[in-house]
Every structure is written in structure tokens, then in C-alpha cells.
Amino acid sequence: MVRHVIVGGGTAGMNAITTIRQYDKGASEIVLVASERPYARMVLPYYLKGDISEAHVYTATPARLRALDVQTYIGRRAVGLDPQAGTVTLDDGTQLAYDDLLIATGSSPVRPPVPGADAADVYSFWTLEQAQAVLHRLRPGCHVAMVGAGFIAFTILNAILARQARLTVVEIAPQVLPRMIDAQGAKLVEEWLRQRGVHLRTGANLTAIEPADGRKRLRFQEGEDVVADVVILATGIRPNLEWLEGTGLAINRGVLVDEHLRSNVPNVYAAGDIAEGRDLVRGEAAVHAIEPTAMEHGRVVGANMAGQPVAYRGSLLMNIVEVLDLEIASFGAWDDPQAEVSQALVPERFAYRKLLWRGDRLVGAMLIGPSREVWTSNDLGMLKGLVQSGIRLGAWKSYLHHHPFDVKRAFIAAGTTARLLPQTVLGSPSVPAAAVAVRRGV
Amino acid sequence: MKVLRITPDRCTGCMRCELACSYMQTGTFQPAKSVIRVSPFEAYASYAPYTCPQCAEAWCLTACPVEAITVSPVGAKVVLDDVCVGCKLCTIACPYGTIFYNAETGKAFKCNLCDGQPACAEACPTQAIEYVEAETHDWLGAFAAERAARHLTTLASA
Numbered sequence: 001m002v003r004h005v006i007v008g009g010g011t012a013g014m015n016a017i018t019t020i021r022q023y024d025k026g027a028s029e030i031v032l033v034a035s036e037r038p039y040a041r042m043v044l045p046y047y048l049k050g051d052i053s054e055a056h057v058y059t060a061t062p063a064r065l066r067a068l069d070v071q072t073y074i075g076r077r078a079v080g081l082d083p084q085a086g087t088v089t090l091d092d093g094t095q096l097a098y099d100d101l102l103i104a105t106g107s108s109p110v111r112p113p114v115p116g117a118d119a120a121d122v123y124s125f126w127t128l129e130q131a132q133a134v135l136h137r138l139r140p141g142c143h144v145a146m147v148g149a150g151f152i153a154f155t156i157l158n159a160i161l162a163r164q165a166r167l168t169v170v171e172i173a174p175q176v177l178p179r180m181i182d183a184q185g186a187k188l189v190e191e192w193l194r195q196r197g198v199h200l201r202t203g204a205n206l207t208a209i210e211p212a213d214g215r216k217r218l219r220f221q222e223g224e225d226v227v228a229d230v231v232i233l234a235t236g237i238r239p240n241l242e243w244l245e246g247t248g249l250a251i252n253r254g255v256l257v258d259e260h261l262r263s264n265v266p267n268v269y270a271a272g273d274i275a276e277g278r279d280l281v282r283g284e285a286a287v288h289a290i291e292p293t294a295m296e297h298g299r300v301v302g303a304n305m306a307g308q309p310v311a312y313r314g315s316l317l318m319n320i321v322e323v324l325d326l327e328i329a330s331f332g333a334w335d336d337p338q339a340e341v342s343q344a345l346v347p348e349r350f351a352y353r354k355l356l357w358r359g360d361r362l363v364g365a366m367l368i369g370p371s372r373e374v375w376t377s378n379d380l381g382m383l384k385g386l387v388q389s390g391i392r393l394g395a396w397k398s399y400l401h402h403h404p405f406d407v408k409r410a411f412i413a414a415g416t417t418a419r420l421l422p423q424t425v426l427g428s429p430s431v432p433a434a435a436v437a438v439r440r441g442v
Numbered sequence: 443m444k445v446l447r448i449t450p451d452r453c454t455g456c457m458r459c460e461l462a463c464s465y466m467q468t469g470t471f472q473p474a475k476s477v478i479r480v481s482p483f484e485a486y487a488s489y490a491p492y493t494c495p496q497c498a499e500a501w502c503l504t505a506c507p508v509e510a511i512t513v514s515p516v517g518a519k520v521v522l523d524d525v526c527v528g529c530k531l532c533t534i535a536c537p538y539g540t541i542f543y544n545a546e547t548g549k550a551f552k553c554n555l556c557d558g559q560p561a562c563a564e565a566c567p568t569q570a571i572e573y574v575e576a577e578t579h580d581w582l583g584a585f586a587a588e589r590a591a592r593h594l595t596t597l598a599s600a
């Protein structure tokens with residue numbers, strides 16, 4: 001029986017496992033190595049906020065893994081790989097032989113290289129364990145300093161404020177969300193947050209985090225110190241590549257993969273945050289480190305491991321975050337400097353739209369607006385559809401240039417639905433994960 | 443499976459489908475909460491109702507990190523309210539723009555085919571919306587392209 005070894009139980013790993021079983025119904029061996037019990041990182045902010053219980057966070061119960069006939073090494077890490085021998089070595093010395101391997105070991109938070117940043121009572125917010133540590137420190141009225149104003153930081157601002165903490169956000173870049181929206185959009189977001197009592201310091205170069213009578217003092221190159229009860233670092237992530245050094249795998253910023261998500265070693269796949277694969281819009285290899293890319297990567301690897309030669313068109317970069325009822329989203333090449341731009345800005349309504357064009361194709365989009373306003377997000381998915389399909393908009397380009405908030409008519413009349421219907425990831429109907437199980441006795 | 447077949451030439455723009463849908467889905471007559479939405483074409487003289495095609499790929503279902511979207515017995519992709527956390531990934535994953543976020547409930551919402559008795563089809567007085575056995579299809583593209591041509595021409599000469 002073919003033996004698939006999956007290293008990593010996050011979104012990419014779990015989607016690969018479910019997809020293998022969707023196709024082979026149990027006609028292979030699957031071994032999962034995961035350092036933690038599989039859970040959904042995306043929903044940790046809702047756990048921190050208190051909206052959901054810990055049980056809600058887990059993506060694969062032991063019963064589900066049994067139903068999928070998966071042998072598990074939970075709590076174990078892979079520390080070595082020998083592609084010639086076809087074996088993975090775990091941190092307890094166990095050697096696992098594979099016929100094919102998925103590397104889906106994700107990424108880890110990076111701490112800024114300043115004194116005090118590595119202290120145990122300075123928190124990251126990335127794993128479930130880290131989320132729990134932060135949760136236990138948040139008290140009503142306490143002062144939280146968030147270092148970093150990127151996507152991860154923004155996903156937990158609501159939770160921190162909902163727990164009645166005071167919040168100061170410091171960011172080294174001159175704007176918030178520097179890898180998600182442009183400077184004009186960031187200005188709107190910053191104004192929105194300031195009006196709601198969040199202290200913001202952009203362009204702030206942190207130099208040290210020092211103990212201060214049970215609290216923490218943050219020092220900067222310029223400007224006043226910040227003294228806080230809880231310090232959370234959200235200063236970026238990097239792929240967990242260390243264990244792959246010297247294995248001969250081709251690695252750039254991540255493990256380089258082809259259209260079947262194979263590395264330069266044909267029976268070794270990579271998926272999710274650790275994979276550097278084709279970006280749908282730009283056509284180049286990129287590490288996206290976003291949930292939708294991890295999910296699609298996982299499904300494509302699963303299909304290929306199950307013997308379905310599925311080629312992947314590439315991943316569409318996309319992010320959405322709501323902070324204090326302000327919706328912020330961007331798609332595709334939202335920062336393409338070569339693109340033609342259509343935009344509309346209504347500062348008093350916190351409304352912003354930006355469309356990016358190459359010829360009459362939409363290659364990127366950005367939107368900001370209050371979540372309670374219908375116009376903010378009623379055509380959110382259609383913007384994604386226009387970018388994803390690459391459909392030519394012809395005369396509608398000029399219409400959208402003048403009316404960037406009226407996307408729907410252009411979407412419908414360009415025949416986008418007809419273009420999208422056959423444009424699927426796996427080319428077969430998707431099945432809910434809960435409906436996938438092995439057929440005993442295969 | 444049975445799908446909502448839309449014949450836009452028959453649509454009069456009466457908006458009864460939106461009212462029926464919002465009432466069935468939320469108990470209130472609020473077109474903004476409807477998951478079938480009528481768009482005007484040809485400078486507001488033609489109309490076309492647009493809703494979830496219940497696509498086989500089910501972008502919303504595969505995007506959900508907590509399996510809050512499943513397939514109902516009638517084949518509709520449906521949101522399980524007690525599982526949805528409101529992360530909105532489905533709303534950016536769906537390329538048709540037919541799954542939405544309700545800021546009041548904090549949940550995603552979409553067409554569930556009313557469990558097999560779609561209120562929009564029942565409310566439509568001209569059979570522009572029918573619930574029939576068919577392959578899902580781009581019901582509106584050709585109609586909208588033709589009806590919009592004059593609108594765009596007017597725009598270009600303006």
C-alpha cells in the first residue's frame with residue numbers, strides 16, 4: 001500500500017489528508033506528524049475575544065482522524081529529511097519511510113532583534129498556546145502594547161478592545177497594514193482607529209523592551225517611551241525551513257514548487273506558508289502565507305498524491321480584516337506599480353475603492369468602508385471573481401473607472417459567471433470534510 | 443439537482459423575489475438582507491435577478507476554516523450558524539459575490555434554496571425565477587451584455 005507522510009497538521013496538511021481520502025476512500029496509508037493538535041489559526045482571534053470555546057478551534061478530533069484512517073504522531077516534530085532514502089526523522093528519533101511526502105510545516109513568528117524582545121513575558125500571537133497565554137494576561141483596563149500593525153496584529157485588535165483593554169499600536173513602517181493596503185487607505189484606517197481611542201505610533205523604531213516594576217517599558221529611537229502591562233509582538237512570520245537545510249531541496253523564500261506543488265524532488269510536495277508557488281495574477285513564484293492559499297495548496301497536493309494529476313493555476317493573494325466595524329480588504333496585485341488605477345475616496349464616509357488594471361483586465365483591488373454599510377462589501381466577492389477569472393472587461397473598464405462602487409453590472413454583463421463556472425481547483429465537486437471517510441475493507 | 447433557473451427577459455423588476463427572500467431568511471422585509479438581488483440594465487428598463495449558482499466547486503465551503511458550510515439534502519451550500527465565527531473568508535473566496543456577512547448577527551449568510559421550496563421562485567409572478575432540474579448556468583450574461591450595450595454607448599458619447 002502506498003504510504004503518504006504529511007508533516008504539519010495545519011490548513012494545508014488537513015486539506016491534503018481529506019482530499020486524499022475523498023479520492024482513494026482509504027486505499028493508502030496516511031501518516032500525520034503534527035507538533036500540535038490540528039486547529040484553525042484563523043479563528044484564534046474569536047477564541048481570544050471569548051466568542052467561541054477552545055473545542056471550536058480544533059479542526060480534527062481524534063475520532064475524525066480515525067474515520068479518515070490516519071496514523072498520527074501528534075506532539076512530534078520532524079527534524080530531518082533524507083530524500084534519497086525517502087525517510088523523515090522525528091524529534092524522538094523515530095524514522096518514517098514514505099512513498100511520497102508533504103512538507104506543510106507552516107511558519108513561525110519573528111521577534112524584532114532588540115534587547116528584551118525574547119523575554120518569556122513578551123508575547124507572540126500565533127499558536128493556540130500563545131493565544132492562551134495572552135488571554136490569561138488581558139484584564140479590563142490593562143494597557144496593551146501591540147508591536148506591529150500588520151494583518152495578524154489587526155485580527156486581534158477587536159478581541160483586545162472587547163476585553164476592555166487600552167491599546168497602543170506601534171509600527172516601524174510609516175503606515176498601518178503596509179503589506180495589505182496603500183498609504184491613502186492606511187490614512188483612513190488610522191483616522192478611524194484614533195477616533196475610537198486607539199493610540200497609534202507609525203514610523204516608530206523600537207530599540208528595547210525593558211522590565212518596569214512588573215510592567216514593560218518600550219523604548220524608541222525617537223519619541224516618548226510606552227509603558228504597558230502586556231506586550232504582544234506581531235512583527236511578521238517566516239517559514240519553518242530550518243529542518244530542511246542540507247537536504248538538497250530547492251529553497252528560495254520557501255520550498256519552490258511546480259504546478260503540481262512538487263519540489264525539485266518529485267515525490268516531495270510542499271504546501272501552505274512554507275511553499276513558494278505560482279501567484280495567479282503575477283505569474284511568479286511567491287510565498288503568500290494566507291489561509292486560502294494553504295487550503296488550495298493542500299487540496300491540490302491531496303489530489304496529486306491520490307493519483308489525480310491536477311495542475312494548479314496559482315494562488316490569488318487576498319486578505320480581509322474588520323477592525324472596530326471597519327472593513328478592509330485587498331486582492332491580487334493591489335500594489336502593482338505598473339498598473340493603471342481607478343479610485344474613489346470619500347473620507348467623511350471612510351469609503352475607499354481602488355481598482356488596478358492591466359489593459360482591460362482587473363489585476364487587483366482594494367476596498368475600505370464601514371461594515372454596516374451595504375455598499376462596502378456587497379460586491380466583495382465579485383471583485384475577487386473579476387481578478388481570479390482575468391476576464392476582459394472591454395467597455396466596462398471605462399464604466400468602472402467612473403463608477404468603482406458599481407461592480408455588479410459589469411461583472412454580470414461581461415459574462416464572468418460563464419467564465420468562472422468551469423474554472424475550478426480540482427475539477428470535481430467539492431465535498432464537505434465531515435462527509436469524507438474511508439470505506440472499511442478496501 | 444434542482445436549481446434556480448433565471449430567465450431575465452421575463453423579469454419586470456417588481457422586486458417581489460427580494461422581499462420574499464428576506465422575509466423567508468430573516469423574518470423581515472429587508473431587500474438588503476435578501477440573497478437574491480435584482481440588477482437594472484439598459485438604463486433601468488431591464489432587470490435581472492442574480493443569486494448563488496450553487497457551484498460545484500463550492501468556494502465558500504472549501505474556504506471555511508471551521509467547516510461551517512456544508513451541502514444540504516437539496517444540494518444547496520448552506521451556512522451552519524452555530525459553527526460560523528464570522529471570519530469572512532468565504533465572502534472573499536466566493537468569486538460570484540453571493541455569500542455575505544451580516545454585521546448584526548456576526549455570521550455569513552447565503553442562498554440555501556429555502557430547503558427545497560425557494561420563496562423567490564414562488565413569489566415571482568412571471569416565472570422569471572423557476573426551481574427546476576437543470577445544470578447551473580450563466581443565466582444573465584448574454585441578456586445583460588445585450589441590454590447594457592446601449593447604456594455603455596450612451597456613456598461613451600456622454
